[in-house]
Amino acid sequence: EMVYEPLKFKKPNGFAKLMIKLFAKKMVVGDKPYPKNGRTAPDFIVGAEQDFETQKKQIEQHIWQVQNDGESTFNGKESHAMGALNVQEWSTMFYKHLDHHLSQFGV
Secondary structure, eight states, rough: OOTTTTSOOOOOOHHHHHHHIIIHHHHSSSSOOOOOOOOGGGGGOSSOOHHHHHHHHHHHHHHHHHHHHHHHTTTTTTETEEEEOHHHHHHHHHHHHHHHHHHHHHH
């Protein structure tokens, strides 16, 4: 959602963005899997009940959109909080995030 619907999310201020780049970026775009039971950033906690079918359709649409947009769209594209990322960093982040949540629910 942050890639295709950025206005739905509050951008981090300069200090927060710096901290994210210094301390979280390597974990998010690096080779190691996300740690189990890691803390979720407060901005990503979903408090309200969600409709599974709606969420499922949305993630499917985003996956197809990433594929259709292709590498050139993501090479040097600015992320919400980590600045410009290269294609490999985007790919790793997408994979790790999706894998994390699918594994979380036994998929």
